[in-house]
Amino acid sequence: MDPEYNLQDVLRCHLCETPGPPMYCVICNKYLCKACEKDHLSDQSKEHKVVPFKERGYTPKCLKHSSEICELYCKQCGIPICATCLSSEEHNGHQFIEITKTMDKKKEIIQKDLQEQEKSIYLKYQEIPSIIPVQKSALNENSQKLTTEIDRHGEVWHREIDVKTLLDSNDVSRVSAYKSRNDEFRRLPPKLTVSLPSFTPQKINKEQLYQQFGSLLSASSIKTEEQIYTRESPGAESSPPERPLIDVPIYTRESPGAESSPPERPLIDVPRIITQINTKCFPLYSVSCLSDEEMWTLGGDNIITLYNLSGKLVKSVQTKSGNTPYDITVTRSGDQVYTDYNDRTVNIVKNKKIKTVIRLRGWIPRGVCSTSSGDLLVVMGSDDDKQTKVVCYSGSTEKQSIQYDDKGQPLYSFGYIKYISENRNLDICVSDFYNCAVVVVNQAGILRFTYTGLPSTTEGSFIPFGITTDSRGRILTADHNNHRIHILDQDGQFLHYIDNCHLQHLYGLCVDTRDNLFVAELYTGKVKKIQYV
Template identity: 40%
Template sequence: MLNLISPAYENIRKELESHITSLDGEYEKLTTILSKHGEEWHKEIDGVINQMNTELNEIKANHRDILIKHLKEIEQIEALLKENMSTLKDLERVSNVVSTIMEYTSRNSEFRKPPSKVDVSFPTFCPKPMDREKVYTLIGSIKPLTFTKNENGYILEKQRDASKELLDTPEVINTFNTGYKNPRSVSFYSEQEIWASAESNEIKCFAIRGYITKAIRNKSGEWPEDIAVTSDGCLLYSDWKLQTINKVVNGQIEEIITLQGWIPGNLCVTSSGDILVVMCDETKTQFKVVRYSGSVEKHAIMYKEDSTLLYPGKYSTKYIVENRNLDICVAVCAVGAVVVVDQSGKLRFRYMGHSSRSKQNRFIPRGITTNSQSQILIADGANHCIHILDHEGKLLGYVENVNEPVGLCVDKLDNVFVVEYKTGVLKVIKYLK
């Protein structure tokens, strides 16, 4: 019983530590949303002010036209007046010519009447008083922090869940051909959504019976380095050429993470909804694992306590998965090792294959997943099998006779999905009682 309780409390502690670690990232996401909302409001306000300025310029132009028209009328009268005065002076010079004087008609009465005066008032701006509470209501509101305490406490793992044993002979319960040459990854969401990728720019989605339900093409034209599926069924994939992590929502591709100086590799989605991404620098000599909350970087794992690299080796595939106990497991193909660290990045153990297979081919891990028992399943391409470890790294057994397995995942019943590299055949294998 203690063997069950102690790990349960360890998981509870790790879960709380994970929540604490994710605080900054979660609140940063809210701050980003709030700032974006503020920018949208500023745009709307700027738009209204610009519209009012446009109206003001139109009023000013109209104001000017009215005054210029009136000015021209006054200038015209003034010209007539000057012309009349010039005529009178001419008459004075020819005062002895009676006919000329008789022809003159006085316009004094016309000029004596003052012209109409045009009064144009300036427009006025009538600002409304600022009402902070009303503005706050219009923009939105922040729901206060809620805190509840469940007196029933945490639910410890049931003994029946911890006592699942391996089948003596694993059973292939389903199989279909993906049509891929050189497949790389498989990710299960439901029996209607099983995603698979290969050395092809097309990512396919299959139903459990093997027919394609939809497909996505990578924008860069290159194959995706890896794929994963979020808890709400959105496909994620890494594009090594564009150095982006992409999310597919309703068939539309969105770039959610863009890297500078680093190339994204394999990735996975954690139980908290974070994204773990393996990446290498542009020299392809240094590797690290980065945790993202949305598009916000939260934490990077790169070095052991002695400052040496956790993930050595040349540029190669490094499959990644988060275990149920929150450990981070990375299968490093080039050096033939699985490196397991806790969520803070502290090394827990390395698995280099088992001595029972030392006389056969070198251990080459080309896929990794975990199940509800916190067991770690590793695709061994060179030895045509899947290794099954417990959460401490102890070998429990194998799933044999899988032709160059690559890219693992499990469904909700812990059945393992694996693709054969040479044939492109996907197999669903039951290995637990």
């Protein structure tokens, strides 16, 4: 039930104050009864759009044209648009879907998940606590048996020590009967290390409750049997191949070494703008620091530009294909890497020459980042826009692919806008716009947590775009629609907002070596350098 219906006894028609008005004018933001609807529409001084009260949220007002409503959704920009926006050059070549279809599809997914949780998943978790006392009893019984065996073996050992008194004996028959058993005693009994299971809770995510509930951890010396939960889904698409967990993951990204931790740099209460750089990129999508004094930017054309902090254009690079790039990053050696989603390539700019290092088939590259070990992490979507995965490359060689969780379910939603960053603990952080979440996995590709905003956040209002991490492992992501930055710790716990710097429609983010934050604003073409630590 719509929570706002609880207030229906106080809602009245704006014209005659009749309680419980069934209609709503989106343009004028007025509640109307049936009798007053015609009078309201007769006012021809401006346009009107009257919809049933229940559908009042389906047609939001345009952020750029306040007198118009949005009936379409731009997949590239990730924002609702009106008819005026649709006809502008800003959205040339973009794809659009009806807002109502997006909402209906999302609600279908939520309804199916809720039914599954209530009818099946919750029952499985209810069974777990009943098993623990049985396992604990068996563990205690086994421990007592081992203790008895060790005590018995100790008695034999002591008897053998007593035999050494034969050295002081002159009894020929006793001494001559002695036989050495040292070879046997050199084989010590196995060392036993036992710890009881412990429950580790995690933050509950509404859409992934079954995989975020928690886990039972036990010492590696105690064998466990994995239980697989299988959804009954007649007619569903074939599931991805089973990917069981292994004791020691085969793949690990190479760490640059055990560097000393940077000094503690706490967050400040009121972040401030240090400087503001006016670029000529409209719209402005991405920013990536080359140094503490220079940054690469890209906009809606095929030119990638390097600016200094005074706003001076230092150099520019035209893409190899002539297409608009999707995302940029800078390697540890200072080379520039960009993804070309129309050409399905990942390219590196080195010594003013562009080299294609990755060419994809059946997949379209989106966000890209350079790792601490010199690899590239690329988040990509399938041609049919139904799958998303993260792939790690060493040069042109694929080292690792991350797509499903340990239940065989997709980690990432389908859709266009995906940005990626590697944390200092080697976690892989992806801003998943369509799923309204930040998805973080460890270096082995195992899900660590999903962040969807604070519990008080209205579902679907958190729209993450750009993402970056700082020297302390904090995760920063751009909340596009709410014009603010969320700061999380490396375990996904919310720390702070940056919402006081007059930020507008945020897109790309990056930090420099001093943990200053650079924010790209989509429509203003400005990059704001912000001190938050």
